[in-house]
Amino acid sequence: MSAYDSPAAAETHPHADGGGADPTLAFARAIPTVYAAEAIVDLEAIRHNIRTFRAHYPQGKIMAAVKADAFGHGAPASAKAALEGGADLLGFARLSEALQLRATGEEAPMFAWLNDVPDFARHARAHDIDISVSGLENLRAVAAEDTGVNVHLEVETGLNRGGTVAAEWAVLVAEAARFEAEGALQIRGIWSHLSHAGDLDAERTRAQSDRLQEAIAIARAAGLNPEFTHLANSSGVSLIDPALYNMVRLGAGVYGIDEAGIGLRHAMTLTARVMQVKRAFAGEGVSYSHTYTLERDTTLALIAVGYADGLPWAAAGKAEVWLGGKRRRVAGRISMDQIMVDLGDDAVVEGDTAILFGPGSQGEPTVSEWAAWAGTLEHEIYCGIGARIKRRYIN
Ligand SMILES: *Cc1c(COP(=O)(O)O)cnc(C)c1O
Numbered sequence: 001m002s003a004y005d006s007p008a009a010a011e012t013h014p015h016a017d018g019g020g021a022d023p024t025l026a027f028a029r030a031i032p033t034v035y036a037a038e039a040i041v042d043l044e045a046i047r048h049n050i051r052t053f054r055a056h057y058p059q060g061k062i063m064a065a066v067k068a069d070a071f072g073h074g075a076p077a078s079a080k081a082a083l084e085g086g087a088d089l090l091g092f093a094r095l096s097e098a099l100q101l102r103a104t105g106e107e108a109p110m111f112a113w114l115n116d117v118p119d120f121a122r123h124a125r126a127h128d129i130d131i132s133v134s135g136l137e138n139l140r141a142v143a144a145e146d147t148g149v150n151v152h153l154e155v156e157t158g159l160n161r162g163g164t165v166a167a168e169w170a171v172l173v174a175e176a177a178r179f180e181a182e183g184a185l186q187i188r189g190i191w192s193h194l195s196h197a198g199d200l201d202a203e204r205t206r207a208q209s210d211r212l213q214e215a216i217a218i219a220r221a222a223g224l225n226p227e228f229t230h231l232a233n234s235s236g237v238s239l240i241d242p243a244l245y246n247m248v249r250l251g252a253g254v255y256g257i258d259e260a261g262i263g264l265r266h267a268m269t270l271t272a273r274v275m276q277v278k279r280a281f282a283g284e285g286v287s288y289s290h291t292y293t294l295e296r297d298t299t300l301a302l303i304a305v306g307y308a309d310g311l312p313w314a315a316a317g318k319a320e321v322w323l324g325g326k327r328r329r330v331a332g333r334i335s336m337d338q339i340m341v342d343l344g345d346d347a348v349v350e351g352d353t354a355i356l357f358g359p360g361s362q363g364e365p366t367v368s369e370w371a372a373w374a375g376t377l378e379h380e381i382y383c384g385i386g387a388r389i390k391r392r393y394i395n
Helices: 007-011 023-029 043-056 067-071 075-084 095-103 120-126 136-145 166-182 202-221 367-374 378-384
Strands: 037-042 061-065 089-094 110-114 129-133 149-154 185-191 228-230 247-250 268-280 298-303 320-323 326-329 339-344 353-357 390-394
Touching: 037 043, 043 061, 043 075, 043 247, 043 390, 061 075, 067 075, 067 089, 067 378, 075 089, 075 095, 089 095, 095 110, 095 120, 095 129, 110 149, 120 129, 120 136, 120 149, 129 136, 129 185, 136 149, 136 166, 149 166, 166 185, 166 202, 185 202, 185 247, 228 247, 298 320, 320 339, 326 339, 353 367, 367 378
Parallel strands: 037 390, 061 089, 061 247, 089 110, 110 129, 129 149, 149 185, 185 228
Antiparallel strands: 037 268, 268 298, 268 353, 298 339, 320 326, 320 353
16 A cells, blocks of 8 residues: 555645645645544534533533643634534633634634733733733733723632632722723623542532632622623532532533543544554564563554654553554554554554544543553643644544
8 A cells, every 4th residue: 555545645645736846845845644643533522512511501601611722622623613512602721822713713702811911901802802810910910901801800719729819809809899990991700710620529619619609709799790700610510509600611521531421522533554564573572672572473563653742651561552443552662753553463554544542432542541551631641642643623
């Protein structure tokens, strides 16, 4: 099988698009990156996941977090799918991420909780993005820009990350009410973030919710009337009292990371092609430092994906892939760009496709298994899928 037998490669074959004067350079401009590896993103899984959350949370707004390029899935397409599935607005860690998606023409309501650009209030106001304020200094900086921007006040309730501490809260809301009356900004929300939702720790979660409710009461007494209050992330939806808040911020669950076990589907399938097949012999070692030695003769497949593409190096020794209708062990260390797979005496040919992880429906490993093999989180693996991996959208 040659490279040009692949339909994906044929799409970008130099002769298919005219090629230009120098066919080699024309080819380089349109390299068929899918030839080595691609991440297939099932947009219907994203829609399904939002609909699943909606069934658990019928009454409020759903914010789909598309930070970090939608956890590696690609923000523009993932945002569209989430909105089609019923999400009401889009969430971002950094304002710059929200501005970048706005620049692609996305018109949905947006909220970002870290103000990482100069003159952030002005840019947020100009592009209709709600921002967060984490404390007094931050509030005064926003007010100084005098834009009327929409602000959600972040309350520290136990995570000890961002947010206004209890001792500062009364002063902050009093100033916020004054700035609002002057038109310098608009207090649109009050929110906090959970520390133990992923552990499904209902007790600590309730304590945080109680603190946030107290903060909201103080803010109301100071004359603020926030349209939105929000606390839960994906795993928190099943832990908080839904009557207390009218918005949730969902990230991991949108992409299928199912911490609360509510029937979410993984959206990403990572595939890679077999680049070489060869026999190797009993007693030989495979890959760097020969951590894997062959007890018998075997067939090895080389797959062009490695830790530079986001496969965790720490998964070596445990990792498996789906190839030729079965799970196979990854033989030895994961290299920067390649892994070796032990096929035994089974036949696989160059050009066949291996599945590194997917929804698990065919028996292939899931990202959750990779995370366990590497001692990390699914989140980290998704976010680490590298720029060399072409994203292809289906459904
Ligand atoms: C990432 C993030 C979320 C989404 O959390 P998930 O656990 O991924 O659903 C919500 N809020 C904040 C502040 C976040 O940083």
